[in-house]
Amino acid sequence: MLTIFSLLPLVTLLVSLLILKQSASKSGAMSILVAIVCAYAVFGMDVHGLSIAIGKGLSLAIYVLLIIWSAVFLYHVVHEFGAIDVINRNIVLFIKDPFVQFLLLSWLFASILQGISGFGVPVIIVVPILIQLGFDPLKSVAAVLLGHSWAVSFGSMGSSYFTITLVTGLDQQRIGYAMVVFDCIAMLMTGLAVAYVYGGFSSVRKALFYVIPSTAVTTAVMMLVVHLDLVSLVALMGALSGFLTMYLLYRLREKPERVEKLYRSELSFADALLPYGVIIVLSLLFPVLRLDRFFLSFSFPEYTTSLGHFVQAEGAYAKIKWFGHPGPISLLAAFIALMRYRQIGIYSKDKLDTVKTQTVRKSIGTSVTLFFLISMALVMMDSGMTAELATSVAMLTGGVFPLLAPYFGVLGSFITGSNTNSNVIFGEFQVSVAESLGVDPYIMAALQSIAGSAGVPLGPTNILMGASASGLAGNESGIYAKVLKPVLLTAAVLGVANYLMLSIWHMHIGG
């Protein structure tokens, strides 16, 4: 019975979004109300517990919103001052084939950005570029959401990778090797999914020429980087190597004319790329400078529901590092770009006012929805609803659990919008099930993280970011319809690989 109640908020969200076609804001409001009622009336969470859970949810939302607002601000700066136009025209100079542009940008360029900063930045940056290049907004959002998802687990300078290691207590490098194996599958699947979004099965056939070699090179590079223990750089180096491989393949096949002269307006190509260069440099520089002591965080007390579900106290929750969080980095990049625009004489206060107005207009609706959705995730987690759901499914599935395990990772990302949070919710659970089944926990932990990564396109926060970046706010159900099947298919393939490795071949990557 408890399981049915623990499912109710998610069912409400899905029905409202996909069947009733309500906006994400309305769906979020309805699901948080259902979650609160279930937590209070069924799972024994009193008002104090609800205060803690909603407080945590809102503090996490502030963490994510800082990224969204600053990334949207940065995008409008480069758009309003003409930099995005210079970038687009130069991309077309280098890559004439629209299919290659679409695949390269949404599958690999977005993944490079994920490797550096993540947290929705690839969606906010790449989707508008694709739309400016003339691609359909809905296809652009779906392609970028799917395309960069393989890089999420090792991305954001390794945040999800660190998390799965922390919550399971397993050796980092061993999990890393297993993650690369699963990530190879996820990368292949997402590359083909992007091609499918572009033009159906005929595009999938065309994509094989690029996707298979790029995936092979990326996998080899990622394995090497894990071996060298450069944990923060796995996704970045992997995606960069894949990007270069695909571009070389394009040059070999299409033999395009040499680009004699880059396009420029009042801005040169280098000026146009400046803010993105600043983001890359600062993202690599700040961790080296060890400025971790400058941060904002929240603390919450421990809590136990009347059904006995214990929630640990949090000393530094939703930690916003002033020199490390993508929000301040994006704002700094925008500020440096504005200084440069002033230097070359294209700055105007009117344009900056337009940037501010557009930023508020595009971000405000997303913000309200995020408040509801993240609070719902936290109420579900802290009341024990998520744990109840996981335990019931594990009991029901038994020996075929490895086949179904990826869906927990996907579910975690769907509820919370974050691979890291999915790992927090289900990481330890997956390892416990692996141990009770007598199979390799490293493989199961790795599977959890990569499945969480594959499920990121379904995260309401990511869908909202995509909708916000593409001007499709209010049509979130359309985006869901595009990304749902590819994500479920990727999870199914990951499940088969996991089942083969654990239950048939009895592999032990963990040694």
Next chain:
Amino acid sequence: MRKLLSNQKVIFGLVLAVFLALYASVTIPAPQLGFAGVIAFVSIALTQALL
């Protein structure tokens, strides 16, 4: 009133105020403030769901 409650900027400000109240209630601690915060949050969600 309906117009005011469907204004996303107003809702955004209200939720931030609720967050401050909830955070204060669990750190001070002040249970009544927490109760008021939860009721306010539920009311905001309810108006968003219905409007």
